Amino acid sequence: MTTNVSVTVNGERYDVPDVEPRMLLSDFLRDRLGLTGTHVGCEHGVCGACTILVNGDSVRSCLMLAVQSNGKEIVTVEGLGSPEHLNELQAQFREHHGLQCGFCTPGMLMTGEDLLRKYPLATDEDIREGLSGNLCRCTGYQNIVAAIRSAAAKRSEKAS
Ligand code: FES
Ligand code: FES
Structure with a gap:
C-alpha cells in the first residue's frame, strides 16, 4: 500500500x-x-x-x-543559497577551503547551519562537539571548524 x-x-x-x-x-x-x-x-x-x-x-x-x-x-x-548567491556559511566554507571532494559538505553545512541558528556565539569546542556526528574523509576538520567560526563572527557582526 x-x-x-x-x-x-x-x-x-x-x-x-x-x-x-x-x-x-x-x-x-x-x-x-x-x-x-x-x-x-x-x-x-x-x-x-x-x-x-x-x-x-x-x-x-x-x-x-x-x-x-x-x-x-x-x-x-x-x-541555503545558490551557486551565484552563497549564504554566509557556504561562502566561509569556500573562503577557508572547508571542502575537498565535497561529499560530506551538504551534511556539514546543514549541521553548521543548525548550530549557528541555535548557538550564534558557538565556541570552537561547541563547533567541534556539534560536528562530532559528521564524518569527513578529506579535510581533517580544521578548515571546516574555521569556516563555521568565521560564519558565526560575520553573522554576529551583521546582527550588531
Ligand atoms: S547517510 Fe545518513 S548518516 Fe550516513
Ligand atoms: S570533503 Fe571529502 S569527505 Fe569531506
Missing part, C-alpha cells in the same frame, strides 16, 4: 502520491523531488552526509521515513 506525502521543502510545497511506507526520507528527497544535494553515505545514521533540517532541527534523513515528514517543513542544502 502506498500513501501521499505533503511536505514543504525549501519554501515550496510538494504533494507527492504513491510513496512506499518504507521509503527513506533521503531517497524521497533525491529520487522523488530531485533534490540530490542531500548525499547518502552510510544509510544508517553514522556519517551525517544526509543531514537536513526538519521543523528547524537537524535530522539524518536516512533515519527517517518519507511518510514521517508529512506536514513538516524541511530545509535541504539547496535551500
